[in-house]
Amino acid sequence: MSETSRNTSLATPFTSDADLLAQTVIAVRAAGAVLGERFGEVVRYRTRAELMGALAANDNAVLDILRPRLAALRPQARWVGEEFDGGALPPGEWWIVDPVEGNVNHLHALPEWAVTATLVRDNRPVLTVVHLPLTGHTYTALAGGGAHLDGQPLHVSGTADLGLSIVATSQARPDEDETIVRRVGASITEMLIDALVVRIAVPATVHLVNVAAGRIDAFWQFAGGRADVLPGALLVAEAGGRVSDAQGRPWTLASESVLAAAPGVHAATVATLSR
Incomplete structure (x- = not known):
């Protein structure tokens, strides 16, 4: 401690x-x-x-x-x-x-x-x-x-191949800015190409606890507030995962996106989200 x-x-x-x-x-x-x-x-x-x-x-x-x-x-x-x-x-x-x-x-x-x-x-x-x-x-x-x-x-998964991974994303809020909505849609399309399975549902926390437990391999979200991301981000980090923004930069409360992933697929997930 x-x-x-x-x-x-x-x-x-x-x-x-x-x-x-x-x-x-x-x-x-x-x-x-x-x-x-x-x-x-x-x-x-x-x-x-x-x-x-x-x-x-x-x-x-x-x-x-x-x-x-x-x-x-x-x-x-x-x-x-x-x-x-x-x-x-x-x-x-x-x-x-x-x-x-x-x-x-x-x-x-x-x-x-x-x-x-x-x-x-x-x-x-x-x-x-x-x-x-x-x-x-x-x-x-x-x-x-x-x-x-x-x-x-809890321990995140040991998966090292995004092509064999289950990944997930969530809708930050119902009335999100159209630019962000289109960015979310584009990211889902790219993940459907690169990942094994893409799960899309609310809320973010349920996906994040699954990353922490090793049930799924990565979660990303654009926008969103503190309360729907912070609990799961701490769980993933303490379970051995990597938490960043979607571009791979350190995640903070001021970040405009979040990516929480098993270490073995973090870099590949960043690359997919950056296309």
Whole structure:
């Protein structure tokens, strides 16, 4: 564990970030249980206003549980209020939370959704929790401490041939700029030529945990916010993967794209995305 990970503020009772991670898991699982209770029938909506209301109702049900618990764990940490915001944060600690990652899927009775919480310290992720209430699985990562699924270590795949790889991408948001939409479409076409299988679905986090677990070999996304990329990026990095932007440059909170891949296919994936 790094020196940064060992040191925590005297304002909290935790002696290490590992202790804080354990308590964050409890908080996220409690919020996930509430979301699980809301899952079942397809939620019908006729207008965008009705859709936004249904999304907000899910978010609020989770945040009513999660926000006060995280605030109690880390009183000095501030809160990133909008899940689609991007860019660097001011110095200090921040909770970056996606109360329902894959909210539209939840409304449509599809199983790909999660609750995530990530603590960032001076623009570096310290710890993350990704909980999938339907399966009960919890993915965790601690900076310098590895990535785990329900306590078992995670490792990215050893694949070294993009032509034998399963890769994935995600739609960052429904109302994305047309230039980015066309870039996404072009990248999918190139990957359909170079990779074995291309998976295309939301949300990003579900793909990223699969990269961390070695189930798929690479994930890329253009645009997007902090909350839908950061948890999985830390998981992949701590599982031994490479995280960069789509051009292979170091990934930061201010990056305009993300690529998370097994080391053996990272360079080839960059080359495909750069065509």
